[in-house]
Amino acid sequence: MILVHHLQIGRPLFTVFLLEELGLDYELKLYTRNELGRAPAELKEAHPLGKSPVIEDGDITLAESGAIAWHLVEHYDVEGRFSPPPLSQKAARAEWFQWLHYTEASAFAPLLLKLLLMREAEPKPQLISMFAAGEVALQLGYIQDFLGDKAYILGADLQLPDFGVAYITQMADRLGELGPYPKLKAYLDRATARPAYARALKKTGG
Amino acid sequence: MILVHHLQIGRPLFTVFLLEELGLDYELKLYTRNELGRAPAELKEAHPLGKSPVIEDGDITLAESGAIAWHLVEHYDVEGRFSPPPLSQKAARAEWFQWLHYTEASAFAPLLLKLLLMREAEPKPQLISMFAAGEVALQLGYIQDFLGDKAYILGADLQLPDFGVAYITQMADRLGELGPYPKLKAYLDRATARPAYARALKKTGG
Numbered sequence: 015m016i017l018v019h020h021l022q023i024g025r026p027l028f029t030v031f032l033l034e035e036l037g038l039d040y041e042l043k044l045y046t047r048n049e050l051g052r053a054p055a056e057l058k059e060a061h062p063l064g065k066s067p068v069i070e071d072g073d074i075t076l077a078e079s080g081a082i083a084w085h086l087v088e089h090y091d092v093e094g095r096f097s098p099p100p101l102s103q104k105a106a107r108a109e110w111f112q113w114l115h116y117t118e119a120s121a122f123a124p125l126l127l128k129l130l131l132m133r134e135a136e137p138k139p140q141l142i143s144m145f146a147a148g149e150v151a152l153q154l155g156y157i158q159d160f161l162g163d164k165a166y167i168l169g170a171d172l173q174l175p176d177f178g179v180a181y182i183t184q185m186a187d188r189l190g191e192l193g194p195y196p197k198l199k200a201y202l203d204r205a206t207a208r209p210a211y212a213r214a215l216k217k218t219g220g
Numbered sequence: 221m222i223l224v225h226h227l228q229i230g231r232p233l234f235t236v237f238l239l240e241e242l243g244l245d246y247e248l249k250l251y252t253r254n255e256l257g258r259a260p261a262e263l264k265e266a267h268p269l270g271k272s273p274v275i276e277d278g279d280i281t282l283a284e285s286g287a288i289a290w291h292l293v294e295h296y297d298v299e300g301r302f303s304p305p306p307l308s309q310k311a312a313r314a315e316w317f318q319w320l321h322y323t324e325a326s327a328f329a330p331l332l333l334k335l336l337l338m339r340e341a342e343p344k345p346q347l348i349s350m351f352a353a354g355e356v357a358l359q360l361g362y363i364q365d366f367l368g369d370k371a372y373i374l375g376a377d378l379q380l381p382d383f384g385v386a387y388i389t390q391m392a393d394r395l396g397e398l399g400p401y402p403k404l405k406a407y408l409d410r411a412t413a414r415p416a417y418a419r420a421l422k423k424t425g426g
Contacts, residue, residue, distance in 0.1 A: 062362050065326065074311045080286075080321040085314050088307060101294060105280045108291050115286040119324040120271060126329050127336075130348050139345040142336050156268050 016040040016086075021053050021066030023220040024185075025079055028177045029067040030218050032083055034210035035172070038090055042218060051133070079181075080118045083174055096174040110175060113167055117178025121157070124149035125185050132189070150191055157182070158195045165204060172205070180205040222246040222292075227259050227272030229426040230391075231285055234383045235273040236424050238289055240416035241378070244296055248424060257339070285387075286324045289380055302380040316381060319373055323384025327363070330355035331391050338395070356397055363388070364401045371410060378411070386411040 016033070020026045020042050033040050045054055045066065058064035061077045068077045069085075076082055087096045099106040127146035131138055157167075157179065166172050167179045183202040186192050192199045205211065222239070226232045226248050239246050251260055251272065264270035267283045274283045275291075282288055293302045305312040333352035337344055363373075363385065372378050373385045389408040392398050398405045411417065 062365065063326065063358065071314075072310075074314050076314050076318055078318050078321040078325055080325065081314065081318040084317055084321075088313075089310065104278075104295065107294075108277075108280050108282050108287065111290055112282055112284050112287040115284040115290075115321070115324060118321060119284055119286065119328065120269065122325065123329040123332050127333070130333075130351060134345045134347045137343075139340045139348065141340045142345065142348065145336060152269065159268065 017043060017070040019043050019045065019057060019060040019066055019068040019070075020218050021045045021057065022047065022218065024066070025181050026067035027214055027218055027220060028181045029069070029079060029082055030214040031180075031208075031211050032086060032096070032174075032177050034213045035208075036086065036090060036096070038086070044218065078118070079178065080114055083177060084114070087174055098174070110168060110173070113175035114178065117175065117182050121153045121178075121182050124153055125182065125189060125191075128189050128191065129185075150186070151194075153182075154186055154191065154195050154198060158197050161197055161201055163197075166201070172208070176205060223249060223276040225249050225251065225263060225266040225272055225274040225276075226424050227251045227263065228253065228424065230272070231387050232273035233420055233424055233426060234387045235275070235285060235288055236420040237386070237414075237417050238292060238302070238380075238383050240419045241414075242292065242296060242302070244292070250424065284324070285384065286320055289383060290320065293380055304380070316374060316379070319381035320384065323381065323388050327359045327384075327388050330359055331388065331395060331397075334395050334397065335391075356392070357400075359388075360392055360397065360401050360404060364403050367403055367407055369403075372407070378414070382411060 016038065018026065018030060018040055020030060022044065045057055048054055053064055053066060057066060061068040061075060063077055065077060067079060067082055068075060069082050076085055091097055098110040101107060124146055127142060128150055131143055131146055161167055164170065166176050168175060180202060183192065183198045187199065187202055222244065224232065224236060224246055226236060228250065251263055254260055259270055259272060263272060267274040267281060269283055271283060273285060273288055274281060275288050282291055297303055304316040307313060330352055333348060334356055337349055337352055367373055370376065372382050374381060386408060389398065389404045393405065393408055
């Protein structure tokens with residue numbers, strides 16, 4: 015049985031969303047943020063970085079959303095529904111892995127900066143504010159352009175990289191950044207309207 | 221033939237380092253940073269995000285260091301030297317992928333913040349400064365503890381996740397953050413003493 019160390023509110027919800035889509039049994043250990051919005055110290059007992067999501071799978075303790083998603087799919091996606099295109103489809107497979115990595119890497123840091131800037135006292139730092147604004151526009155513009163009129167980021171069906179894209183678009187929405195990106199808002203609404211997301215939300219509280 | 225769009229100075233050097241370790245033929249297209257330390261606009265012709273590294277492999281254009289490293293190993297690591305442990309070694313394989321993702325994700329954002337803070341005018345933003353200091357210490361402490369007395373992050377030999385760890389430790393070193401982490405400094409010295417790194421440095425200029 016997989017155990018998810020789940021911190022409300024944020025990225026771990028999308029790990030639980032994946033578990034629900036896969037139809038796997040799992041247990042939850044719920045944590046709430048402290049008054050500063052940070053993870054509680056007890057999460058360090060689960061993993062030295064004290065972050066979430068962290069999963070336990072037997073004697074394995076695993077951090078990093080992208081690595082967790084890949085682990086779950088490699089071992090438990092019996093129907094291959096969320097597996098990448100085969101090695102022979104070189105271009106499609108490369109794109110799939112780019113999107114799996116991208117949402118945890120380049121796409122995330124600018125939004126983290128935006129979040130920190132909202133909490134920072136006046137006067138806001140000028141260079142960091144400019145950098146964050148430019149990078150958020152670059153990343154969200156890229157995602158919307160790539161999405162185009164597709165239902166999900168790589169086509170008509172929800173695929174593994176979508177869990178990261180849905181997280182990024184939800185974070186952008188919460189930061190009030192999705193206004194200029196109606197296709198991303200529609201995408202987020204589409205992803206979060208899925209029954210598996212509703213179950214994940216209900217079981218975790220967010 | 222693989223083409224690397226290479227921006228001096230930073231992460232792309234570690235993609236070229238990997239190509240040198242693999243003994244692959246490749247071409248370089250070199251770019252230099254502008255006076256603000258940012259990538260030049262012409263990099264957007266290679267990829268809409270305008271970042272580096274970006275590689276071209278036939279008709280595939282691929283961004284994100286972690287995805288590029290994985291693509292190169294999946295298709296061109298004929299000896300399997302940088303391939304992950306097999307599926308049957310579940311724990312070792314999970315750890316390998318965690319480290320592949322981690323250096324591009326959780327480990328990177330705090331160092332980016334430090335870099336931006338160095339360039340920010342006085343007064344430095346208090347909350348972001350505190351956040352960055354705490355997170356840098358958390359991440360570098362975690363990496364050093366995990367490394368312990370091993371030569372490379374996962375054992376005696378250089379493995380694929382080491383290219384990301386070497387990048388992170390080099391960035392931390394350039395930001396003056398490695399002082400409290402002598403084992404990470406020794407690790408960086410060990411990685412960058414390899415002939416393949418010297419060749420990458422010589423061909424790219426950094």
